[in-house]
Amino acid sequence: xxxxxxxxxxxxxxxxxxxxxxxxxxxxxxxxxxxxxxxxxxxxxxxxxxxxxxxxxxxxxxxxxxxxxxxxxxxxxxxxxxxxxxxxxxxxxxxxxxxxxxxxxxxxxxxxxxxxxxxxxxxxxxxxxxxxxxxxxxxxxxxxxxxxxxxxxxxxxxxxxxxxxxxxxxxxxxxxxxxxxxxxxxxxxxxxxxxxxxxxxxxxxxxxxxxxxxxxxxxxxxxxxxxxxxxxxxxxxxxxxxxxxxxxxxxxxxxxxxxxxxxxxxxxxxxxxxxxxxxxxxxxxxxxxxxxxxxxxxxxxxxxxxxxxxxxxxxxxxxxxxxxxxxxxxxxxxxxxxxxxxxxxxxxxxxxxxxxxxxxxxxxxxxxxxxxxxxxxxxxxxxxxxxxxxxxxxxxxxxxxxxxxxxxxxxxxxxxxxxxx
Amino acid sequence: xxxxxxxxxxxxxxxxxxxxxxxxxxxxxxxxxxxxxxxxxxxxxxxxxxxxxxxxxxxxxxxxxxxxxxxxxxxxxxxxxxxxxxxxxxxxxxxxxxxxxxxxxxxxxxxxxxxxxxxxxxxxxxxxxxxxxxxxxxxxxxxxxxxxxxxxxxxxxxxxxxxxxxxxxxxxxxxxxxxxxxxxxxxxxxxxxxxxxxxxxxxxxxxxxxxxxxxxxxxxxxxxxxxxxxxxxxxxxxxxxxxxxxxxxxxxxxxxxxxxxxxxxxxxxxxxxxxxxxxxxxxxxxxx
Numbered sequence: 001x002x003x004x005x006x007x008x009x010x011x012x013x014x015x016x017x018x019x020x021x022x023x024x025x026x027x028x029x030x031x032x033x034x035x036x037x038x039x040x041x042x043x044x045x046x047x048x049x050x051x052x053x054x055x056x057x058x059x060x061x062x063x064x065x066x067x068x069x070x071x072x073x074x075x076x077x078x079x080x081x082x083x084x085x086x087x088x089x090x091x092x093x094x095x096x097x098x099x100x101x102x103x104x105x106x107x108x109x110x111x112x113x114x115x116x117x118x119x120x121x122x123x124x125x126x127x128x129x130x131x132x133x134x135x136x137x138x139x140x141x142x143x144x145x146x147x148x149x150x151x152x153x154x155x156x157x158x159x160x161x162x163x164x165x166x167x168x169x170x171x172x173x174x175x176x177x178x179x180x181x182x183x184x185x186x187x188x189x190x191x192x193x194x195x196x197x198x199x200x201x202x203x204x205x206x207x208x209x210x211x212x213x214x215x216x217x218x219x220x221x222x223x224x225x226x227x228x229x230x231x232x233x234x235x236x237x238x239x240x241x242x243x244x245x246x247x248x249x250x251x252x253x254x255x256x257x258x259x260x261x262x263x264x265x266x267x268x269x270x271x272x273x274x275x276x277x278x279x280x281x282x283x284x285x286x287x288x289x290x291x292x293x294x295x296x297x298x299x300x301x302x303x304x305x306x307x308x309x310x311x312x313x314x315x316x317x318x319x320x321x322x323x324x325x326x327x328x329x330x331x332x333x334x335x336x337x338x339x340x341x342x343x344x345x346x347x348x349x350x351x352x353x354x355x356x357x358x359x360x361x362x363x364x365x366x367x368x369x370x371x372x373x374x375x376x377x378x379x380x381x382x383x384x385x386x387x388x389x390x391x392x393x394x395x396x397x398x399x400x401x402x403x404x405x406x407x408x409x410x411x412x413x414x415x416x417x418x419x420x421x
Numbered sequence: 422x423x424x425x426x427x428x429x430x431x432x433x434x435x436x437x438x439x440x441x442x443x444x445x446x447x448x449x450x451x452x453x454x455x456x457x458x459x460x461x462x463x464x465x466x467x468x469x470x471x472x473x474x475x476x477x478x479x480x481x482x483x484x485x486x487x488x489x490x491x492x493x494x495x496x497x498x499x500x501x502x503x504x505x506x507x508x509x510x511x512x513x514x515x516x517x518x519x520x521x522x523x524x525x526x527x528x529x530x531x532x533x534x535x536x537x538x539x540x541x542x543x544x545x546x547x548x549x550x551x552x553x554x555x556x557x558x559x560x561x562x563x564x565x566x567x568x569x570x571x572x573x574x575x576x577x578x579x580x581x582x583x584x585x586x587x588x589x590x591x592x593x594x595x596x597x598x599x600x601x602x603x604x605x606x607x608x609x610x611x612x613x614x615x616x617x618x619x620x621x622x623x624x625x626x627x628x629x630x631x632x633x634x635x636x637x638x639x640x641x642x643x644x645x646x647x648x649x650x651x652x653x654x655x656x657x658x659x660x661x662x663x664x665x666x667x668x669x670x671x672x673x674x675x676x677x678x679x680x681x682x683x684x685x686x687x688x689x690x691x692x693x694x695x696x697x698x699x700x701x702x703x704x705x706x707x708x709x
Contacts, residue, residue: 015707086444086550088706094445101442101550109548112470114477119470126466127549 003098005179005210006061006084010093012234013054013079053079055234056093061227063099063178066211068225068242070218070249073362073379076234077214081105081183084212099210102129102177108168113157117148117167120156124171138174145196146170166193173200179210194400198224216321216360218246253289253360253382261377269375272307273367278380280363281348289383293405294390297354299329299381301365302346309369312338314347321360326403355405356385357396457552467559471534472566486567487574490526494519501639510641510673513582516575517666521638523571524600524665528658529629531564531601535608536625540615543709553702554695557612561605568597575669589668596664603657603687609694613701616708637662641673654679657687 054076061067069077082088084095085103110127111120121142125135135142143149146167148159156164182201202224205211215221221228221242228245230238230252238248261267261276281298282288291297299316316329329349331337338347363381367374388396390405397405476482494515501507502514509517538560539546539553546553579586615621636658637645645653653659660683663675 082706083444086442087547089703090444094443097442097444103550106548110545112474114474115470119473123466123470126463127545127551129551132462 003063004060004096005063005065005098006059006212007096008060008084008093009058009095011054011057011080011083011090011095012052012092013076013083013088014050014091015053016050052234054083054090054231057231057234057236058093059229059236059239061210061212063210064208065227066205066225067213068221068228068245069212069214069231070216070221070228070245071231071237072253072382075231077231078105078183079234080231081181081212081214085181097179099178100129101179101181102175103181103183104128104172104175105181105183107165107172111156111164111168114155116155117143117146117152117159120167121171124168125174128172128175129177130175134176142170142174145173145200162193169193169197173197173204177209179212180204181212183214184216216323218250218360222246250384253384261380267375267377269367269373272372272374273303273305273309273312273369274375275301275365275367275377275380276304276344277302278363278365278377280381280383290386291354291356291383293354293356293358293385293388293396295354297351299349299351299363300346301349301380303341303344303367305341305343305345307369307374308343309341309374310339312341312367312369312374314349315366315368316349317364317366318356318361319364320356320399320403324399324403326356326361326399353390353407354385355390355407357399357402357405358385358388359399360384457554460552460555463551464555464559464562467555468563471559471563475563483570486570490519490522490571491574493522497522497639507640508644510643512584512666512670512672516578516582516584516670517641518639519575519578520666520669521636521662523568523575524596524662525633525636525638525658526571527564527568527597528600528604528661529633530567531561531604532608532611533625533629534560534564535604536611536615536621538608539612539705540619540622540709546709547706553705554609554698557605557608557698561601561608564604565597565601579669584670586669587671589671592668593665596661596668599657599664599684599687600661602691603661606657606687606690606692606694609691609698613698613705616701616705632656632658642675642679643673650679651682654682655686657683657690659683660687 057076057080069080071077079088081103082105083090084097085101085105087103087105108124110124112123115123121139122132122135125142126132143152146163146169148163148167151159151163156167159167198220201211201213205224211224213221213225225242225245228238228240228242228248229236230245230248232238232252237252238245240248261278279287279300280289280291281300282291283295283297285298301314301316303312305312313331315331317325318327318329320326329351361383362379363383364376364378365380366376388394388405390396390407476485479485481488497518498515502509502518507514512520535557538556542556545551546556611621611625635653635656642650642653642659642663660675660680663673664680667673667675
């Protein structure tokens with residue numbers, strides 16, 4: 001049966017990005033804004049400081065399909081899921097949903113640290129849309145899945161973070177909607193538990209339920225999803241099989257990222273001293289989207305100095321595809337003080353031995369000039385570590401076992417013969 | 422901008438075909454009250470959480486629900502009863518004050534919680550869909566627990582002072598309801614406004630204090646000049662406090678006009694509050 005589960009027609013969402021990025025205003029701002037808007041009445045107020053997080057997205061999802069939604073951070077994936085979950089409404093367009101929706105945009109929404117595991121199962125279940133009777137029925141199953149039986153009457157604040165996540169996911173996994181909307185929830189917990197969650201997801205999928213799944217975990221997308229949708233700067237840029245969408249996305253990542261510097265809604269700072277580009281450079285000093293662990297690599301940041309800043313401090317943080325900050329590079333750390341900066345130039349950060357596990361990375365850069373943060377670009381550079389010479393075997397541990405590679409060796413010492421009488 | 426929601430999202434697991442939901446920006450149709458009913462269990466769980474968590478890790482626990490009105494009553498008795506010699510319509514002043522403080526604390530507590538409720542549930546509102554009205558509803562209603570506990574003390578006081586309830590006591594739930602509805606009505610307006618302007622949060626303690634002196638908590642209505650009486654009764658808490666006291670103590674006898682007026686204003690506030698909240702809730706997730 002190929003009845004439609006979700007139909008989206010021209011979904012668009014416009015956000016205001018106000019100064020200082022605060023969503024709410026106080027009364028003084030209301031008065032001054034009101035006055036300003038009154039003066040600039042025609043047109044100016046709509047176009048000012050707005051950004052389309054989602055633009056004209058249309059698709060149809062038949063019942064029972066498992067669809068992966070991929071794209072860079074800030075591409076609009078989460079906005080799409082929020083609209084379909086009815087948390088926020090579209091600015092334009094419409095969507096039709098046929099069936100009971102369960103949405104999991106976060107694990108453990110509404111967990112209360114003071115309440116016990118038992119109490120939180122009920123509370124969280126109710127928040128996700130389960131009936132009390134339904135929770136009663138599944139209670140033992142949920143508890144068993146979470147592996148926290150012994151602590152069922154202990155306040156959740158005494159749980160380890162791993163236990164909290166397991167309990168939260170266990171509740172979520174027992175939600176039985178016809179349409180399941182999931183946002184990146186698998187990026188938590190230990191590997192064994194993740195495997196369990198993926199198993200649960202694929203069994204849900206086999207039961208013929210419709211799943212819409214956002215992830216940066218490409219292998220999960222490839223394994224689980226029969227269809228993949230790629231979102232790029234708020235627009236649907238590709239729609240095909242999961243496999244194809246992943247390939248398309250990796251290609252997109254490989255392209256030099258021009259967008260973070262042109263129209264990046266997440267970019268902040270007052271702009272007196274700002275970056276104009278960021279590039280990852282391979283061993284040969286050529287731009288490359290694929291770096292090799294264990295080999296030299298560099299990052300190059302071109303800047304524009306409009307305020308004749310004499311002294312600046314540049315900081316650079318790499319995040320892996322689990323969202324973990326893997327490494328930080330800071331001029332203060334190395335004691336480097338650049339001097340006599342021209343209106344334009346570039347900084348190069350050289351790494352003699354790249355200590356990163358295989359995976360995808362994005363770099364965020366921040367610059368301070370004259371005591372102020374003049375530019376913050378969260379997704380300045382993207383690259384992939386696809387091969388490694390870091391360890392003699394060429395193998396690297398998966399990123400969930402450690403965000404960085406640490407050079408080490410092993411030896412063995414036999415215990416000296418015991419002299420205790 | 423408006424989301425059109427034609428039918429409730431929720432249905433029992435047993436329903437074979439859930440009705441379609443339409444999400445769009447071009448129409449203004451409110452989610453039905455039926456949907457609110459569908460989510461009644463969530464309302465219950467949120468209230469239960471509020472009550473459960475409130476006195477966790479406190480030494481004397483629920484006793485706090487009694488201490489607050491009790492201490493206030495003692496202070497009022499000394500200052501207004503003894504020093505200022507405010508008349509109390511033939512009822513011992515401590516009983517008079519406590520019987521006024523109970524509905525007042527119900528209102529003030531419910532109001533305070535509901536105003537903060539939406540902002541403090543930001544994590545829920547930005548991650549899960551449910552009828553947003555549930556949040557201030559649960560917050561307001563959870564104030565009834567403190568009320569019920571403090572009420573026991575009132576019963577004890579009545580026994581000590583030898584005051585027996587009369588048939589009028591059947592009207593009591595009506596006036597408790599009036600205090601709750603007033604709290605909910607004002608709470609809906611201000612909780613929605615608080616999402617946008619956090620100034621509201623700063624103004625609450627002040628607002629509640631002023632409001633108390635504008636209600637017959639420490640003094641009887643008879644102290645208010647006759648020609649101001651009508652304007653005075655626009656405050657829904659005038660009817661609630663006065664009625665509560667009358668239902669319990671038999672005096673002072675309020676005039677019907679005051680009660681009707683207060684109740685009318687309370688319902689208007691509530692109806693307006695629901696409409697305003699529904700209009701504002703569409704942008705909560707984006708603003709919060």
